[in-house]
Amino acid sequence: MTSIVSTPRPVPARAGRPRGFRLRGRAYKLVLTGHILGSVGWFGIAGFVLFAFVVSEATGDRALATGMLRTIETIPWLSIPVGIVAVATGVVLSLGTKWGLVRHWWVVAKILIAIVVIVTDALVIGAAAHDHLVHATSPGDLYGPTIAHTVVLGVATLLSVLKPRGRTPWSRAR
Numbered sequence: 421m422t423s424i425v426s427t428p429r430p431v432p433a434r435a436g437r438p439r440g441f442r443l444r445g446r447a448y449k450l451v452l453t454g455h456i457l458g459s460v461g462w463f464g465i466a467g468f469v470l471f472a473f474v475v476s477e478a479t480g481d482r483a484l485a486t487g488m489l490r491t492i493e494t495i496p497w498l499s500i501p502v503g504i505v506a507v508a509t510g511v512v513l514s515l516g517t518k519w520g521l522v523r524h525w526w527v528v529a530k531i532l533i534a535i536v537v538i539v540t541d542a543l544v545i546g547a548a549a550h551d552h553l554v555h556a557t558s559p560g561d562l563y564g565p566t567i568a569h570t571v572v573l574g575v576a577t578l579l580s581v582l583k584p585r586g587r588t589p590w591s592r593a594r
Contacts (some may be wrong), residue, residue, distance in 0.1 A: 461506075462506050466566075466570045474564050475488050498547075524583070525588055
C-alpha cells in the first residue's frame with residue numbers, strides 16, 4: 421500500500437510578503453525626469469518670486485512695483501500645481517525604489533518641506549501681495565516666506581543629492 425503523504429516543498433524566503441511595485445527601466449527614467457523637471461521648475465518659481473519681490477521693493481517705478489506684486493499675487497496658480505507634480509512624482513519614486521516613503525529621514529524631510537511650501541503658497545504669498553496692492557501696506561510679511569521657499573527648496577535638492585544616512589523607526593519595524 422502506497423502512502424498518500426508527500427514531503428512538503430521548500431517555501432521561498434519572500435513568500436507571503438507583498439513585493440509592491442518596482443520602477444525599472446523606462447518607467448523609472450520617465451518618473452525621475454518628471455520629478456526633476458517639476459522640482460527644478462518649483463525652485464525656479466520660488467527664485468523668481470523672491471526676485472520679483474526684491475524688484476518691487478527696490479524700484480522707484482510704481483508701475484513696475486505694481487506689476488511685480490500682481491505677478492506674485494497670481495503665482496500660486498502656477499507654483500502649487502508644479503509643486504504637486506514634484507510631490508506626486510516623488511511619492512511614486514519613493515514607493516517604486518529602495519528608498520521608500522517613510523524609511524529614510526531625508527525623504528520624510530522632503531515631504532514635510534513640500535507640504536509647508538504648498539500651504540504657505542496657498543495661504544500666505546498671494547494674500548500678502550494682494551493686501552499690499554489693495555491697502556498699500558508694507559509687504560514686510562513677504563520677506564520671510566519668499567526667502568524661506570527658496571532656501572528650503574534648495575535644502576530639499578541638497579537632500580536628494582546627498583541622501584544622508586538615517587532610517588526612521590518605521591523602517592526598522594518592518
